Amino acid sequence: MSEQLPRPAGPNAVALLDALHAAPADGRPWKMRRVSEAIAALAETAQVKPRVSLLLEVLRERIAHVEPGVRFHDVGTVQHIGHGVASLSGLPDVRTDELVTFPTGVQGLVLNLEHDRVDVILLGPAEGIQGGDLVTATGERLRVPASHHLLGRVVNPLGLPLDGRGAIDSTIHWYLEHDAPGIIARAPVDQPLQTGWKMIDALIPIGRGQRELIIGDRQTGKTTLAVDAILNQRESGVACVYVAIGQKKSSTLAVIETLRQYQALEYTVVVVSGPDDPPALRYLAPYAGCTMAEGIMKEGRDVLIVYDDLSKHADAYRELSLLLRRPPGREAYPGDVFYLHSRLLERACKLSPQAGGGSITALPIVETQRGNISAYIPTNLISITDGQIVLDESLFNRGIKPAIDAGRSVSRVGGAAQIEAMHRVSATLRLELAQYEEVARFARFGTETDATTQQQIRRGERLQKLLTQPAHQPMPVAAQVIMLNAVAAGFLDDIPLEESPAFEQAFLAHVMKESPSLAEQLNRQGQWTEEMQEMLAEAATRFREGRKQA
Numbered sequence: 001m002s003e004q005l006p007r008p009a010g011p012n013a014v015a016l017l018d019a020l021h022a023a024p025a026d027g028r029p030w031k032m033r034r035v036s037e038a039i040a041a042l043a044e045t046a047q048v049k050p051r052v053s054l055l056l057e058v059l060r061e062r063i064a065h066v067e068p069g070v071r072f073h074d075v076g077t078v079q080h081i082g083h084g085v086a087s088l089s090g091l092p093d094v095r096t097d098e099l100v101t102f103p104t105g106v107q108g109l110v111l112n113l114e115h116d117r118v119d120v121i122l123l124g125p126a127e128g129i130q131g132g133d134l135v136t137a138t139g140e141r142l143r144v145p146a147s148h149h150l151l152g153r154v155v156n157p158l159g160l161p162l163d164g165r166g167a168i169d170s171t172i173h174w175y176l177e178h179d180a181p182g183i184i185a186r187a188p189v190d191q192p193l194q195t196g197w198k199m200i201d202a203l204i205p206i207g208r209g210q211r212e213l214i215i216g217d218r219q220t221g222k223t224t225l226a227v228d229a230i231l232n233q234r235e236s237g238v239a240c241v242y243v244a245i246g247q248k249k250s251s252t253l254a255v256i257e258t259l260r261q262y263q264a265l266e267y268t269v270v271v272v273s274g275p276d277d278p279p280a281l282r283y284l285a286p287y288a289g290c291t292m293a294e295g296i297m298k299e300g301r302d303v304l305i306v307y308d309d310l311s312k313h314a315d316a317y318r319e320l321s322l323l324l325r326r327p328p329g330r331e332a333y334p335g336d337v338f339y340l341h342s343r344l345l346e347r348a349c350k351l352s353p354q355a356g357g358g359s360i361t362a363l364p365i366v367e368t369q370r371g372n373i374s375a376y377i378p379t380n381l382i383s384i385t386d387g388q389i390v391l392d393e394s395l396f397n398r399g400i401k402p403a404i405d406a407g408r409s410v411s412r413v414g415g416a417a418q419i420e421a422m423h424r425v426s427a428t429l430r431l432e433l434a435q436y437e438e439v440a441r442f443a444r445f446g447t448e449t450d451a452t453t454q455q456q457i458r459r460g461e462r463l464q465k466l467l468t469q470p471a472h473q474p475m476p477v478a479a480q481v482i483m484l485n486a487v488a489a490g491f492l493d494d495i496p497l498e499e500s501p502a503f504e505q506a507f508l509a510h511v512m513k514e515s516p517s518l519a520e521q522l523n524r525q526g527q528w529t530e531e532m533q534e535m536l537a538e539a540a541t542r543f544r545e546g547r548k549q550a
Contacts, residue, residue: 073136073137074090074091074092074093074094074136074137075090075091075134075135075136075137076088076089076090076091076094076100076118076134076135076137077089077090077132077133077134077135078102078129078130078131078132078133078134078135079117079131080131081126081129081130081131082126082323083126083279083323084121084122084126084278084279084280084320084323085119085120085121085122085279085320085323085324086102086108086119086120086122086126086129086135087117087118087119087120087324088100088117088118088119088120088135089116089117089118090118090135091118091135091137093137094110094113094118094137095110095113096110096111096113097109097110097141097142097176097177098110098137098138098139098140098141099138099140099141099142100120100135100136100137100138101135101136101138102122102129102133102135103128103129103133103134103135104124104127104128104129105124106122106123106124106125106126106129107122107123107124107138108120108121108122108123108135109121109123109142109280109284111320111324112324112326119324120135121278121279121280121283121320122278122280123142123158123278123280123281123284124278125278141175141176141177142158142175142176142284143159143173143174143175143176144157144158144159144173144174144176144288144291144292145159145168145170145172145173145292145295146170146172146173146174146291146292146294146295146296146298147170147171147172147295147296147299148239148296148299148301149168149169149170150168150170150269150292150295150296151239151266151267151268151269151296152265152266152267152268152269153165153168153269153270154256154270154272155168155269155270155271155272156271156272156273156277156281157271157273157281157284157285157287157288157289158281158284158288159173159288159292162272172295174291174294174295175291176284176287176288176291177287177343178291178294178347180343180346180347180349181347181349181351181355184352185349185351185352185354185355186209186349186350186351186352186355187209187350187351187352187353187357188350188416189207189208189209189210189350189386189413189416189417190207190416190417191207191208191209191350191359191417192205192206192207192208192417192418192419192422192477193206193207193208193210193229193236193238193302193304193361193417194232194236194476194477195225195228195229195232195474196228196229196231196232196473196474196475196476197225197228197229197402197469197474197475198466198467198469198475198480198483198484199402199404199406199467199469200225200389200402200404201418201422201477201480202422202425202426202429202467202480202484203404203406203409203426203429203430203433204387204389204404204406204409204410204411205411205413205414205415205417205418205422206361206363206411206413206417207350207361207413207416207417208238208302208350208359208361208417209348209349209350209359209360209361210348210361210362210386210387210411210413210417211345211348211361211362211364211384211385211386212361212362212363212385212386212387212388212389212411213363213364213365213366213381213382213385213387213388213389214226214363214364214365214366214388214389214391215365215366215368215373215378215381215382215388215389215390215391216367216368216371216390216391216392216393216403217367217368217369217370217371217391217393218367219396220391220392220393220396220403221391221396221401221402221403221471222308222309222365222367222391223251223255223308223365224402224471224472225389225391225402226242226306226308226363226365227242227255227258227259227306227472228471228472228473228474229304229306229363229474230242230259230264230268230304230306231258231259231262231264231472231474232474233264233267233304234262234263234264234267236302237301237302238267238301238302238303238304238361239267239268239269239293239296239301239302239303239304240264240267240268240269240303240304240305240306241268241269241270241271241289241290241292241293241296241303241304241305241306242255242259242268242269242270242271242289242305242306242308243271243273243285243286243288243289243305243306243307243308244270244271244272244273244274244285244308245273245282245285245286245307245308245309245310245312245313245316246273246274246275246282246312246313246315246316247274247275247308247309247312248274248275249274249275252270252272252274255270256270258472262472269289269292269293271285271288271289271292272285273285279316279319279320279323280320282312282313282316283313283316283317283320285313286307286310286313286344287344289305289307290305290344290347290348290360293305293360294347294360296358297351297356297358297359297360298356298358299356299358300356300357300358301358302358302359302361303358303359303360303361304360304361304363305348305360305361305362305363306363306364306365307344307362307363307364307365308365309364309365309366309367310341310364310365310366310377310381311365311366311367311377312367313340313341314333314337314340314341314377317333317334317337317340318332318333318334318337321333321334330376331375331376333376333377337376337377337380338380338384341364341380341381341384342384345362345364345381345384345385346384347360348360348361348362362385364381364385366378366381371392371393373388373390373408386411386412386413387409387410387411387412387413388408388409388410389404389409390404390405390408390409391403391404391405392404392405399468400464400468401468401469401470401471402468402469406430406433406434407434415427419477419481419522419526419527420526420527420528421481421522421526421527421528422477422480422481422484424528425481425484425485425488425528426484429463429484432459432460432463433460433463433464435456435460436456436457436459436460436461436463436464437460439453439456439457439460440457440460440461443457455493458493459487459490459493461497462487462492462493462495462497462500463487465497465500465501466483466484466487466492466500466504476519477522477523478518478519478522478523479508479512479519481522481528482508482511482518482519482522482536483504483507483508485528485533485536486507486536486540489533489536489537489540491507491540506543507540507543510539510542510543510546511536511539511543514539514542515535515536515538515539517535518532518535518536518539
């Protein structure tokens, strides 16, 4: 503490005073006293005398509020560094999930606590960090912004903006890891979350607070299903979070552009962790997205979160674990990989009114190899979630989109997450599709069929054609109910199969124009009555007459 500060005079003194005044107090009273003495020595300099009194007053005020004392910091030493991980010695009081700071300013997250070392995953580049460097414990855990101010932004897993629009205007920051809400704080899932996909809303309904797995091979439309579910929330008031985990940047940019094109980005948070990011960011990305969703849910809102995809998340965790020399288990995944996803997806729920009444609906995506849904990670996720939407590559190649395998897809919430009108019209839909597939298989072999079977095939073909849907064109639930009732009533039986899509668009436009009260009653009451069936039949009759005259 015997430092002697320089005592410049003349023009150099002005620059010194400017630097001292701009520098924040570092809490060391002895150094502040030395600075005060240096300024006092400069007091006689004519150039700086008018400003000295102000600086002295500020410094004396700061010194009066600083108590001298000794500060201790836990430090460790880098023993090994590389590939996004580091092993440290020392740090006897550090805890799991605590942040540590390296000399380059990069922070690390403590993942392993061993008897003789601490394993850390790096949250930034490893360049400049060498063996023997001192690492300081911060005593803090990682936190990210968690409020509605994130909506419309593109951020990384640390909550830092990537869209060039400045800092996030949020004063609320939450820890990355949270316990899932308890049973008392939860409410039954009974409110539908409409995806806009006829196949899903009719056969595999999703409720607000549910966890529905989307599973299938690569390039079968998994991301399209999830993104269109986000697009369909524009009028529903549901906030959305899309988490890209290790996806190609071109794919992520395409998703962001789609959301922007359909005005969906304004109510969506996009969390991006690319394949060239440190593995720690890919590992933390879904937890960061879930924390952001929880912050919005705590404001009483419903949130839809998409994890795209958890296969790459498990791969990132396996990469970290192997680098940290954890013993590998089945397929080289560590033994706690099930806990990795269960503690994430358990946070999706619907809260009771006493707990705020919000909800988080999770749509995790997992990729399979050659349709093998019995692989390790897919079976783990199937057992954690409340149902799965299985996409089949053969259906996709036949042009049936969405390529959903209705036989293997299921929702464990079921009709509780449907409006009454949809529940009524879709009650026998799965059975009709299954029966159609059965009889159509025999018809393909040239087996003679009676008139009843031919009618069943005709009806099934039109039903399957109706359930196909182009990407980025979600359909309102009222329009879905109207068309499904039209098929069930046989209004499309005499329409050539190839003309069904054009007939559907024209018929819907006619019904909305001639009988607008039909859609209004559906949206208001959610029921399908005999009176509404008669209104639909009259609208269909007038539409057919108009087509004949045309």
